[in-house]
Amino acid sequence: MTKASSIEISGVSQVYVNRKGTFAALQHIDLRIEPGEFVSIIGPSGCGKTTLLSLISGLLTPTSGSVSIMGELIKRPTPRVGYMLQHDYLFPWRTIKENVCLGLELLGRKDEASQAYVTELLAEMGLAEFADAFPHQLSGGMRQRVALVRTLATEPDILLLDEPFSALDYQTKLQLEDLIVTTLKARGKTAVLVTHDISEAIAMSDRIIVLQPNPGRVLADVTVPEPIRQAQPLHAREKEGFHELFRRLWSMFEQVERKGGGADGTP
Numbered sequence: 001m002t003k004a005s006s007i008e009i010s011g012v013s014q015v016y017v018n019r020k021g022t023f024a025a026l027q028h029i030d031l032r033i034e035p036g037e038f039v040s041i042i043g044p045s046g047c048g049k050t051t052l053l054s055l056i057s058g059l060l061t062p063t064s065g066s067v068s069i070m071g072e073l074i075k076r077p078t079p080r081v082g083y084m085l086q087h088d089y090l091f092p093w094r095t096i097k098e099n100v101c102l103g104l105e106l107l108g109r110k111d112e113a114s115q116a117y118v119t120e121l122l123a124e125m126g127l128a129e130f131a132d133a134f135p136h137q138l139s140g141g142m143r144q145r146v147a148l149v150r151t152l153a154t155e156p157d158i159l160l161l162d163e164p165f166s167a168l169d170y171q172t173k174l175q176l177e178d179l180i181v182t183t184l185k186a187r188g189k190t191a192v193l194v195t196h197d198i199s200e201a202i203a204m205s206d207r208i209i210v211l212q213p214n215p216g217r218v219l220a221d222v223t224v225p226e227p228i229r230q231a232q233p234l235h236a237r238e239k240e241g242f243h244e245l246f247r248r249l250w251s252m253f254e255q256v257e258r259k260g261g262g263a264d265g266t267p
């Protein structure tokens with residue numbers, strides 16, 4: 001349960017073919033994410049953030065280059081990688097327990113240890129008494145907690161989080177940020193978060209990758225200062241250096257937007 005994996009992205013380019021021709025969504029991305037690291041990907045709309053997650057999950061294979069997990073080439077989706085999205089995609093006709101067990105069912109895992117782990121996770125997320133409830137009886141924040149349990153139930157080494165908080169109100173979002181970081185760090189999971197929210201990225205991450213568009217490339221790879229990393233996301237915002245880093249990342253966004261993408265050089 002505490003297994004962690006590295007992600008190695010080497011010389012990755014992704015070209016999409018559409019009616020107008022070809023479009024380079026990502027160009028020559030080299031990135032290594034360490035076991036247990038929490039990394040956020042930020043950047044303007046269309047810079048290739050979701051494409052990068054799709055490549056790590058094995059839903060897409062890169063046009064060139066390679067994506068590996070602990071040195072093993074990823075060519076198709078693998079249970080080692082869990083994916084959590086903005087929408088919870090819970091089945092309305094299934095109870096909460098039945099929803100969180102879906103991934104286990106698909107993998108044919110009906111063993112007692114897996115069931116016990118699901119019960120433990122539901123309790124940890126404050127959902128124990130809702131195991132027999134249906135999704136419509138839960139708030140948006142609770143439903144995202146259910147989605148987190150469903151993702152963790154199959155014990156992936158890596159979690160990909162694609163804007164999982166964007167549909168939530170501010171207070172719920174802050175609470176869920178805390179819960180996710182605590183839960184993933186306690187289990188040593190490697191995590192990659194895509195977000196448009198700079199302060200969320202700083203508060204949750206060990207490292208932040210800034211992408212620039214047209215074509216998508218790495219503009220900056222920023223390590224979050226230690227005092228901020230050590231703090232829970234809710235308190236990270238009060239730490240020294242938080243606002244300075246926010247301003248630095250904000251100015252990178254402005255630079256990319258001024259140049260309309262395709263900007264070279266460091267911020």
Ligand SMILES: Nc1ncnc2c1ncn2[C@@H]1O[C@H](COP(=O)(O)OP(=O)(O)OP(=O)(O)O)[C@@H](O)[C@H]1O
Nearest residue numbers: 016017018023025044045046047048049050051052
């Ligand atoms: N299947 C596809 N076919 C053609 N073009 C695509 C496809 N998927 C994505 N794109 C294009 O590739 C670029 C990168 O898309 P992607 O969704 O990865 O960006 P993003 O940074 O996640 O954007 P957003 O922040 O708006 O979600 C965009 O210009 C998008 O229109």
